[in-house]
Amino acid sequence: MKKLFTLILALLLNTYAIFAETIKTDVLVIGNGASAVTAAIQSSRSKLKTVLLVKGDWLQSMQGKEMVTIAANNKLPSGFWGEFRKQVNHLYKGMPGHDTTNFAPLKFESFAAAGILKQIADTTKLLTIKLNAAFATVEKDGTGWKVTYSHNGRVDNIKAKTLIDATQGAEVVGAAGATLPPPVTYADNLYRTSIATADDLGGLALSSDKTSYPETPAYYIPMSALVVKDADNLFITDKALLADASLPVQMAIGQGAGTMAAYCAFFKTTSKKLHVRIIQGELLDFKGYLLPFDDINPTDSYFKAIQQIAATGLLKGKQNIADGRAQFLFMPDSAVTTAEIKPVLSELYSRAFIWFANNKPAGQFTVANLLSFISEITLTEPKNLKSIMLRDWKNKYKFSTEFDTERAVTRREFAILANQYINPFSRAVDLNGRVIN
Known part of the structure; x- marks a missing residue:
């Protein structure tokens, strides 16, 4: 009986090894919010093979019919937020109750926003989306990462050069045994490393220091806020802020994280060797802002x-x-x-x-x-x-x-x-x- 049990167990293990899928990718993003989607789209647009691992259905928190109004950042159509805003305005143009003129508050139904993001993601090259795929374990794999996840009743593997934790609770950072970056202290020349910016954070200032630059309510997110320092090539999005971020801020941070992760994967380096200017240059190529100027239009040739x-x-x-x-x-x-x-x-x-x-x-x-x-x-x-x-x-x-x-x-x-x-x-x-x- 013992020999028979051993034989059956060996057969089961061999069967799992045969059918378990192992995906190799440049960038792996885990999460199911706007920052996760934006990060995945950005890294793919930066010509890096990207996988987005979604625990449940597509943007579950955005599948309702409730009306959303966003008044912040209406004069700063930065990067992906500007692209999204343009598509929302196109969808609702001419509809009663929707002012789609420049700088008007953006109004849309939640499920419509989810649909727009899905449409953009589906047409993005090099991006693979896995829905209803919950990650199970996270471990280092050289300078990269190995993640196991459950999908369609089985457990599969992903090996990635860089990893982005876009979960609301920083679940990936916890599973990796790493620690979140400390809250940002705005001082001196930190603005030179800005990777995301906007003109408002839902009325909540990032810093009480009135000498910080720029003075609130304008603000920026420095690169260091997205880097998990005790785990190479692990970046965060939502947990970079102490407060819940509005949709424009989530998108700005996601785009920044996607750009940073893509840099490390492309140059085969680690997050300890980030080249600030190259990463910022890539972000600018995709119409992102480094500093939130109200009087410089992104359509300006300079x-x-x-x-x-x-x-x-x-x-x-x-x-x-x-x-x-x-x-x-x-x-x-x-x-x-x-x-x-x-x-x-x-x-x-x-x-x-x-x-x-x-x-x-x-x-x-x-x-x-x-x-x-x-x-x-x-x-x-x-x-x-x-x-x-x-x-x-x-x-x-x-x-x-x-x-x-x-x-x-x-x-x-x-x-x-x-x-x-x-x-x-x-x-x-x-x-x-x-x-x-």
Whole structure:
């Protein structure tokens, strides 16, 4: 009898080994909310093979017929949230009770939102969705992860290079024996590592520190908030915030996490070696915001350049109160001051100290000052640079002003030209926003 039992057990184990499925993927996302879906779509769009593991049915919490109204972030159509908002407006255009004009609060039925997200996900290449698939175990597999999950009455396996915990309770982090990142302390240059941003968090400020940048209600999520530090290549979404996030915030965080996970998988590296600028550049390519400027439209041909310059700290935004509402503004037509750019330029370029000592620019930084600085950094002959600028000022850059070297350079002009010629955004920073020399 004992021998017979042993034989049957061996046959059962062999049968499981034969029929159990093992999937290999670049990115694995576990969760059933908007951040999970957005993270999975983003990593797939970044050309990485992605699997989304859903415990139950598709977006179960969004299958009702109740009406949802979202007033926050209506002036910041950042990244995937902007794409989703556009599709909702297209669906409800012309229907009574739905104002689909720009900046109006977004109103939609919950199940309609779930349907839009499913439609986008189904047309996304490299994305595999497994519904009614509950994960069972999580363990390290080299620098990646091995996850077992139950599906259709059996237990299967997934091996992934990177893993995103998009569950509401950080269940994956717990199962992996890891710990959540501590709450973000907003200080110093952390804004330089922003991976998600918006203009409101449902009325709840992320920081009580009024000296933080940007000042609330505008805010950003730094990369470090999504990184599980004691477990390589494990990222979080919903639990990056202490409060429940609104739908736009969930999507912004999901898109950020998907971009970071895709970076690690593509470059075959770990979350300890994240390259902030490459990841932010990828996010900008998908129309994401790094800083929540109300006055810079994402359709602007130089939207990316302005965001990149702002992320270096050369030109910071300022809060303005209009009609009782706080706005975070870039003020593209305002003059650049020497005081605001000198500390950052000196931090980024060793030759800047010599240039400032020799040229001693006045309070307002002029077009001539900018051309002279570009010549110093790029070793370009000044007359040649001036000739090129005279030719390209209107034709290439489409500046509305006349080319006049003696006047103060505007913030828009400075952002575009500095980004083009000296590219300060290319200077690497660590996860604390400190420049890496």
